[in-house]
Amino acid sequence: MSQAHSYSIRASEPSDAAAIHRIKTQPGVYPGTLQLPYQPLSATEKQLLEQPAHVHALVACNEAGDVVGWGGLIGNDRARTRHAASLFMLVDQGWQGRGVGSALMWAVVDLADNWLGLIRIELKVVHDNAPAIALYEKFGFEYEGRLKRETLRAGKLEDVLVMSRLHWPRRAES
Template identity: 30%
Template sequence: MPTFRLKDGQEVAITEATTTYAQQMIDFYNIVGGETDFLSFGGNEFSREVEEYQAFIATTQQEQNSIILLATLHDEIIGIASITSSQKDRTKHVGTLGIVVSERFTGQGLGRVLMEQLIEWAASNGVTNKISLVTREDNLLAIELYEKLGFEKEGLILKDSFIHGVYYNTLVMGLFVK
């Protein structure tokens, strides 16, 4: 996997996740969950046992149509991007994309690079034909990036999230890679 220079010049390594990163990934998710309301979980709401998450990572590594990428700076996780897919014949061609970048590193081009890596991987894995993602309807910067990368709006799930007393709609987007 490649390295990438942030706009501020720092070099970020992009690697595939291994089970040794499980605790660090859980900790990262619990921190970034408190940095934004655009995720499906809040701060300290990513409650997974290390062994459970290690098993998830190991299973993902074995699947031809699933991958988890880590962006690290000096061995610190600053972003996680993944495509996870069903193993059922009827739906294994669709991968669900998730991406989280630490608030300290947003606007540095990292999200785009991770997305491009995932799209390239999906187009070449021999199984995935479509990438699907969901985001809050008002996550305009993310939606702009997704559209620049070819994702199209497919639908809206009404009042799908309830955060701080307010309901939010969820936008479903998709990209055909083959």
């Protein structure tokens, strides 16, 4: 029987670096991403301290206030592609399948649609990351293509799927 959880979503802060780094380097997380397994904490600290204005990073916190997920959007800063952003998301291996990804996705999609005016959110996902693919499809992402042998994982070249979600804003009524 699954227990309902509520998560608070907020902007990530430099003080979240240790928690995000822990999630990024978990053996139940990095194989399903395009991340390297061994990353120094200093790289995550620098990433959060020097986050550019076009990166919108959020964390999901459990009822105890612990960071259990990290995700957001990397906006395009080129004039002709400012309507699009790339999605990133990581969920603590102990919290996967408990609604953290959905809570983050709701917040990210709201941010994209209602605050940033984005039309396109795109992502890459390793072909066999079925839980992530199901989450993305639940939020309207569609398969666009397959990049054959795009990423190296545990000594084997793996295919990566390209997915996107298009959102056409409604026109203001006169």
